[in-house]
Amino acid sequence: MTMFLIENEGTVEQIRKNDPNLTILVLKLNDLANINLNVPYGAIGHYIGQNTSIQEILLRDYRPPHAQNKDHGDCPFFRIPAQDREAFFAGISRSPTAKTIAFIGCSLEGPILKMFRIPNLEYVRFRGVSITQDAVSAVRRAYGLRRITLSNCMSFDDANRADFFASLNHIYKLEHVTFCSFCMEQHRYAALSDMFSDPKSAIKELRLTRCNPQVLRGIRNGLVHSSSLEVLKISGPSMTRETWQVVSDALSSRVAGLKDLGVNGVSIEDENADALASGLANNNTIEKLCLSHIRRASWVPILSSLQNPNLLIKRIEISDVEGFSDEVVSFLAVALIAHSDTIEQIFLESCLGITSAGWRLLSSALSQPMPNLIQLWLEDADFDEVACITFASGLCNKSSLKSVALCQTDMTPAGWYFISKSLCDTSSLDAIRGSNHTLREILFSNSTSLSPRISKCLKMNRMFAASKVARLKVVEFYDGINIESLVNDLPELQLKILPSVMSWLGSDCCRHTALFRFVRNQAFLLDFSSSHVSL
Numbered sequence: 001m002t003m004f005l006i007e008n009e010g011t012v013e014q015i016r017k018n019d020p021n022l023t024i025l026v027l028k029l030n031d032l033a034n035i036n037l038n039v040p041y042g043a044i045g046h047y048i049g050q051n052t053s054i055q056e057i058l059l060r061d062y063r064p065p066h067a068q069n070k071d072h073g074d075c076p077f078f079r080i081p082a083q084d085r086e087a088f089f090a091g092i093s094r095s096p097t098a099k100t101i102a103f104i105g106c107s108l109e110g111p112i113l114k115m116f117r118i119p120n121l122e123y124v125r126f127r128g129v130s131i132t133q134d135a136v137s138a139v140r141r142a143y144g145l146r147r148i149t150l151s152n153c154m155s156f157d158d159a160n161r162a163d164f165f166a167s168l169n170h171i172y173k174l175e176h177v178t179f180c181s182f183c184m185e186q187h188r189y190a191a192l193s194d195m196f197s198d199p200k201s202a203i204k205e206l207r208l209t210r211c212n213p214q215v216l217r218g219i220r221n222g223l224v225h226s227s228s229l230e231v232l233k234i235s236g237p238s239m240t241r242e243t244w245q246v247v248s249d250a251l252s253s254r255v256a257g258l259k260d261l262g263v264n265g266v267s268i269e270d271e272n273a274d275a276l277a278s279g280l281a282n283n284n285t286i287e288k289l290c291l292s293h294i295r296r297a298s299w300v301p302i303l304s305s306l307q308n309p310n311l312l313i314k315r316i317e318i319s320d321v322e323g324f325s326d327e328v329v330s331f332l333a334v335a336l337i338a339h340s341d342t343i344e345q346i347f348l349e350s351c352l353g354i355t356s357a358g359w360r361l362l363s364s365a366l367s368q369p370m371p372n373l374i375q376l377w378l379e380d381a382d383f384d385e386v387a388c389i390t391f392a393s394g395l396c397n398k399s400s401l402k403s404v405a406l407c408q409t410d411m412t413p414a415g416w417y418f419i420s421k422s423l424c425d426t427s428s429l430d431a432i433r434g435s436n437h438t439l440r441e442i443l444f445s446n447s448t449s450l451s452p453r454i455s456k457c458l459k460m461n462r463m464f465a466a467s468k469v470a471r472l473k474v475v476e477f478y479d480g481i482n483i484e485s486l487v488n489d490l491p492e493l494q495l496k497i498l499p500s501v502m503s504w505l506g507s508d509c510c511r512h513t514a515l516f517r518f519v520r521n522q523a524f525l526l527d528f529s530s531s532h533v534s535l
Contacts, residue, residue, distance in 0.1 A: 006032055012039050015054075016047040024056045033076035041084040045091025056100040057092065059115070063107045089114040099123060108135035116142045123147040130155040131164050140167040151180035165191035172200050178207040179215055189218025196222030196229060203228055210236035216243040223250040233262040233290075244268075244275040251279030251286065258283070262290035273298035277305040284310035290317040297323050303331035306338065313339040314372075319349035319379075326358035333365035340370045344400075349379035349407075356384040363387040367394025373401050381409040388415025395422035396436050399466075405443040416451065423457035424473045432473050437466035453477075 003024040006012060014022060025048065037044070048054065063075045077085070092098075093114040101115050102125040109132040115121075116138040124145060131154060139145075148168065156164065161184070168174060169191070177195070184192075196203055196219060206229060208215060216223075216234075223229065223246065232250065250256050268276060268291075280286065280302070289306075291297075306313065316339075318324070318332070336343065346366070354362070359382050366376070367390050383391065392415045395401065411419070423439065425431035440462040442450065450458070456476075460469050 006035070006044070008035065009037055009039060012037065012044055012047065015044075015051055018051050018053060020053050022051065022053050024058070025054050026058045026060070028060045029077040030061045030075060033080055040087075041080060042087030042091060045088035046094075047091070049091040049094035051095070052097050054095060054098050056102070057095070057098050057115070058102040058104060059106060059112065060104045061106070062103075062112050063105070064110060086111045093117040094119075096120065100125070102127065103129050105129070108132055108138070110134075113138040119144075121145060123149075125149040126151065126154060128152040128154070131160050133160055133163065136160060136163040136167050139164065140170055142171065144173060145171050146173050147176035147178075148174065149178040149180060150182050151178075152182070154182070156184075161188055162191040165195055169195045169198055169201070172202050175202055176205045176207075177203055178209065179211050180207075180209040181211065183212035183214055184218070189215075193219040193222035197225040199227065201226065201228050205229075205231035205233070207231075207233040208235070211238065213238050213240045213243045216246045220246045220249065223256065224253045225255050226250075227255055227257065230257060231260040231262075232258055233260075233264070234266070235262075235264040237266055239266045239268075239272065241271055241275070244272045248275040248279030251276075252282040257285050259285055260288040260290075261286055262288075263292075263294070264290070265293040265295075267295045268297040268302065270298050273301050277301035280305035280311070281308050283308065286311060287313060288315040288317075289313060290315075290319075291321065292317065292319040294321040294323075297321060299323060299328040300331055303328065303335055306335035309338075311339070312342045314342055315345040315347075316343065317345075317347040317349075318351060319347060321351060322353070324351040324353045326353075326355055326361070329354055329358040329361055333361050336362075336365045337368055340368050342372060343370055344372050345375045345377075346373065347375075347377040348381070349377065352380060354382065356382045356387065359383055360387045360390065363391035363394070366391055367397075369397040370401075371399055373398045375403045376401065377403075377405040377407070378409055379405070379407040381406070383409060383411065383415065385412050385414055388412045389418050391415070392418035392422055395419060395439065396425065396434060398436065399438060401436065401438055402440050403443070404439060404441070407443065407445045409444065411444075416454070420451060420454050420457070423454060423461075424477050426477050429474060429478065432478055433470050435470075435473065437461055437469040437473070 002021045003026055004011070004014075004022045005026050005028065006015070015025075048057075061075060062077065065075070065078055080088075089111040095118050097120070098118050099120055100123040101118065101121060103112075103115075104125075104127045106112060107130040109130075113134055116124075121142055121144055124139075124142070124147075126149065128151075195201060196206070203226070206223075223232075229250075232247070234247070247261075250258060251261070263276075280289075291302075306316075313335075316336075336346070348362075363383070363386075381387075388411050392411070395404070419442070422436050425435050438461055440458060442454070442458065457473070460472055460476075463469075464472065
């Protein structure tokens with residue numbers, strides 16, 4: 001994605017020629033008005049509207065004279081004749097590929113509202129804008145809108161505020177809502193809350209970033225009664241006891257169906273942790289839980305709540321957190337074992353309070369069978385020899401595992417040996433069949449290189465289905481296979497099968513070693529040859 005500014009007639013020509021690298025267009029309207037261009041503004045808008053590479057358009061500093069003040073200063077764009085401004089925005093509004101519009105420092109009135117007519121518009125970002133009654137009507141007609149972001153201070157009057165959120169409430173394709181550094185007076189949230197509680201609402205995801213605590217309190221009823229909301233992401237330091245109680249109420253609601261809860265960059269201490277834990281303990285819908293950049297957390301009640309038998313956790317992410325001691329790890333280990341049948345993704349990153357003893361306990365939990373685990377990410381794991389062996393040995397009982405990351409984690413030689421053994425245990429045919437045939441990659445950030453055997457096993461796992469990989473590993477790595485062991489109850493088939501097997505092995509030069517081992521193991525050939533010579 002390339003950000004692009006109109007700076008001269010050359011850049012206008014790039015737009016006209018449909019430069020494929022032009023994907024994000026930034027229109028600083030004041031700067032645009034100050035550039036000495038010989039191209040009419042209507043033509044520039046037409047070029048933008050005909051361009052098929054532009055996916056996102058950012059508009060800055062659109063403030064009519066009556067909306068200007070000493071903070072904003074003069075807006076040169078309004079020195080352009082009105083008909084040229086109309087033609088400029090009318091041309092842009094025909095863009096066939098633009099899906100995202102951002103209004104930054106704009107007063108939403110006049111011809112700029114034509115942006116809401118862009119035919120494939122899906123995402124609008126409002127940042128520091130003024131909402132007018134005309135803007136309310138324009139938003140209501142953006143029928144394809146699926147996502148909005150409201151950030152920084154937004155200017156409404158009382159009537160426009162209610163009407164604006166009511167307009168959003170009538171866009172039944174709207175699925176994602178983000179509030180960033182957003183706040184209003186406490187008693188002004190009723191219409192916003194109704195957006196979530198409306199039975200026809202399609203809003204699935206709500207993100208709150210650095211917002212005033214009033215926002216959560218103001219939309220509490222909407223969250224508790226939302227039947228469509230599935231994802232709640234909270235980021236920023238401003239969380240009070242009351243706002244944590246709102247989260248708890250939403251988790252405990254029998255109407256709400258939250259599936260994904262993310263908390264980032266906050267403190268969760270004592271009574272706040274108890275509120276979150278209470279919500280999780282009474283929840284039966286959460287599948288994904290992300291707790292990152294947490295400071296001074298009371299972890300025991302939170303992790304204990306994950307033993308709730310009604311929860312079916314599929315993804316758990318704990319990263320860059322404080323207060324994660326070995327005592328806390330024991331509760332996490334119990335939670336992981338409790339969800340071993342459903343867990344699909346585990347991320348443990350920068351939990352620096354865990355000692356090698358804690359990692360031994362965690363590696364023991366991770367060695368349990370987890371039939372649906374797909375991705376396992378460990379960062380800064382303080383593995384000792386016991387933890388390495390325990391962890392590596394458990395890879396063979398994870399029949400869906402595709403990716404393992406060991407970032408800033410030092411595996412011992414014994415650990416790598418058991419990883420290799422988990423990928424292909426050649427102690428017997430059954431052991432090979434029981435090895436891991438799905439793991440495709442092992443990521444790490446130190447200087448260690450994977451052994452040729454591990455690399456070859458991973459490549460096999462990437463290329464073929466598990467059943468075929470098992471057969472290939474038998475041929476490639478197992479020394480004890482012979483025709484008698486395969487068809488020992490049908491000796492008449494031994495000589496018939498033998499040429500086909502040898503032909504298949506000999507057809508690929510990479511398998512010549514396997515061909516040699518195979519022929520060497522066919523003891524009955526020597527018996528047959530001896531008896532044939534004696535005759």
